[in-house]
């Protein structure tokens with residue numbers, strides 16, 4: 001990214017809390033998925049915006065649209081969001097066909113409008129997958145992920161019985177590799193991006209995180225078996241190594257975790273009987 | 274510094290602090306507490322509202338002990354609670370660095386950091402259990418940063434001269450929450466916790482003076498439903514979003530705490546607000562929230578503004594002699610790591626002098642030039658890569674080349690529901706944990722101490738102290754069929770209908786923004802009596818208007834974000850008034866509360882220990898026909914530290 005005068009000057013238009021000199025605004029044509037509830041039929045509705053600031057985030061652009069809808073007596077577009085800084089995993093929009101849009105390693109809430117062109121048409125849909133039913137408009141139900149974690153994505157450790165944290169040194173490489181996998185935010189973009197709607201990247205990230213740590217060894221086998229079983233129950237598809245998940249993942253979770261998951265699974269099967 | 278005179282204490286505010294030597298109090302208290310027989314625990318139903326660090330750790334620990342637990346949260350999953358966004362780290366007095374840390378030092382730093390406005394006993398307990406928190410989190414699989422030999426690594430944080438902050442890259446809150454969440458989900462999987470995601474508590478039900486349950490709205494179906502229990506734990510986070518713009522996640526709100534307050538729980542120190550010095554400046558009127566740049570950046574970044582207001586050169590062209598490294602100049606021993614309130618005010622001061630940078634002149638530089646020269650760009654990237662990337666995404670500027678621009682933003686609220694040493698509010702059976710209570714940080718919280726407090730409350734305090742209620746009081750069973758539940762449900766429905774039928778013209782968001790601006794202006798980084806009086810009038814007027822003119826399309830029996838928001842904004846309006854009243858009452862400056870009338874000649878906060886060494890706890894005046902409060906005071910007694918001017922020079 002350049003630090004040219006241009007970007008600098010553009011940003012300097014900002015002020016604290018309130019009034020500011022608006023700079024060149026953008027016009028956009030939005031096609032937004034609207035669906036009243038899970039059983040209703042959904043469809044794209046078209047909205048035109050002609051006052052979008054390039055400094056807005058994508059969700060701020062939707063805020064502006066929602067304010068306009070409310071002012072006109074229409075119901076606002078429902079979408080999930082919370083932290084708006086790429087860490088909670090709530091935001092979940094498919095933008096022009098791509099979960100979290102086209103920017104690599106970026107969540108929906110981290111996209112800024114300066115990355116779009118003036119006059120552009122944008123399609124906005126929920127994350128699509130059978131295991132993630134639409135709740136309303138752009139909101140989906142990702143409860144399946146919670147149930148997979150509940151099935152085995154943990155280390156059993158009662159408060160009060162933990163040994164001194166330094167009693168079990170964790171080599172820096174292991175800690176780093178575990179952290180790489182633990183960075184998953186549970187957003188579900190991997191599922192939405194996969195043509196089979198497979199949850200392997202999500203599951204493999206958790207399995208890897210815990211299998212890489214010495215603390216995770218005791219439940220290593222039971223964990224992977226239970227998580228995979230739950231994953232299958234939830235109706236996610238099979239992995240056919242397309243790697244679409246990795247490309248869509250905002251946290252750079254690597255498909256090498258899926259290879260580890262497969263190894264862990266076979267290892268656990270072999271030792272379980 | 275004057276000596277405290279006795280402040281008359283309210284009989285309502287019995288802190289239940291144990292006596293005796295400070296370091297033995299918690300042990301003694303634990304021993305004195307009643308126990309609940311293991312066989313009886315499952316007969317007790319505990320309602321845990323909120324599943325951030327405080328709620329998830331409490332719910333999982335109580336379930337592990339055998340209690341029957343129900344947990345509620347607004348988000349679709351407990352893993353998305355606001356705690357997930359904490360970046361920098363978590364403190365613990367483990368003295369891993371052999372640099373002179375100890376439980377007593379963490380205790381002292383926290384008391385001093387809080388500007389001598391917190392309870393000694395609570396703070397000492399927090400420092401004691403901090404050690405166990407790290408052990409517990411590691412056992413759960415939290416991948417804290419490690420040194421080459423595999424031992425835990427530390428970093429320094431503001432307000433401390435030892436290195437006691439544990440971290441997981443820039444995602445400490447995420448990793449801690451995922452640890453607590455996994456423990457919670459294990460209990461959910463085993464059927465020991467009933468989880469109600471996308472459920473918002475809208476009221477507290479008090480029967481015979483004891484908290485007996487809550488009324489929730491199912492955010493998907495709109496159903497209003499009661500849940501009865503034997504104890505209610507509010508772990509619902511802070512209320513920084515009263516300012517509209519803050520670093521808090523969008524769903525952060527005061528509703529649960531406020532509804533409890535309206536049902537009798539006393540609310541303490543609402544005016545203590547933490548303004549974080551290192552946030553990305555506002556970019557325009559569309560701004561929906563502010564993004565924090567972790568304080569850890571101040572380990573290597575140097576804060577400066579030009580010496581003169583009309584500096585026209587680009588930052589890289591400004592030579593050292595034309596730069597004012599004002600934190601290093603004013604606070605040589607803490608420098609860029611000075612505590613948050615002090616750093617924030619210093620930034621405001623230089624901007625008020627016209628020396629701020631950026632187009633609006635409402636920001637200061639945080640410059641990594643020297644650190645990059647000293648340690649190399651790779652070392653800096655390894656330390657802060659993700660933060661730099663985040664900054665660049667938002668601003669379009671590359672901080673490896675152009676100094677970051679930062680400005681203070683609302684970040685954390687030290688005030689909250691008043692609780693005693695057992696974390697119990699003035700409503701028996703209602704406990705409050707984490708950021709939602711007022712307890713441990715006094716008038717200012719040190720960096721990396723909120724995560725510590727949330728987990729301390731949930732893992733190591735409530736599992737013991739809840740027995741003071743469950744085993745210590747006699748009360749029968751009630752069910753959600755009890756008429757009081759029906760009555761409160763009806764009130765909740767009527768309130769929703771009133772909002773929906775206001776038939777006005779403005780969105781809840783537009784009112785919220787207006788309220789936020791007003792609060793930032795009059796009750797923000799600096800306050801004065803005139804401004805606060807004005808703000809109280811404006812808030813009342815705006816609140817009145819709100820109930821007449823708010824507009825909420827859509828129905829109540831479906832997911833309706835505007836309706837959810839509307840209820841929260843209504844509560845922020847009432848809280849805002851109380852914050853201003855509290856700020857007006859406190860004729861002194863301390864920590865996050867800076868009254869312009871009370872400062873030293875060189876602009877530092879001037880405390881008044883003779884008259885204000887108390888926690889200001891507000892009770893709703895039930896005898897008044899309109900919303901009004903009575904101030905109760907809990908005197909703060911310092912037996913182990915000497916009240917001193919809080920100097921970081």
Ligand SMILES: Cc1cc2nc3c(=O)[nH]c(=O)nc-3n(C[C@H](O)[C@H](O)[C@H](O)COP(=O)(O)OP(=O)(O)OC[C@H]3O[C@@H](n4cnc5c(N)ncnc54)[C@H](O)[C@@H]3O)c2cc1C
Pocket residue numbers: 322323324325326327328345346347348351354355356357358359360361362363364445446472473474475508509510511520521522525526528529565684685706707708709720721722723724725727
């Ligand atoms: C950007 C940022 C960075 C931070 N970094 C650090 C750091 O590095 N170190 C540190 O120590 N602290 C940090 N903090 C502060 C710290 O993150 C918070 O104080 C802490 O996480 C609060 O935890 P909690 O469990 O009390 O509440 P939260 O995590 O806010 O959880 C609140 C819970 O309550 C639920 N809830 C709220 N209202 C209701 C309702 N009415 N009904 C049902 N459920 C409800 C929510 O759904 C959520 O589950 C940071 C804060 C911010 C904003």
Ligand code: SF4
Pocket residue numbers: 183184185186187188189190191201202205245248249250251252253
């Ligand atoms: S693996 Fe990546 S895409 Fe999948 S849930 Fe985790 S963060 Fe999201």
Ligand code: FES
Pocket residue numbers: 080081082083084085086087088089090091107108109110
């Ligand atoms: S809103 Fe939290 S990750 Fe996007």
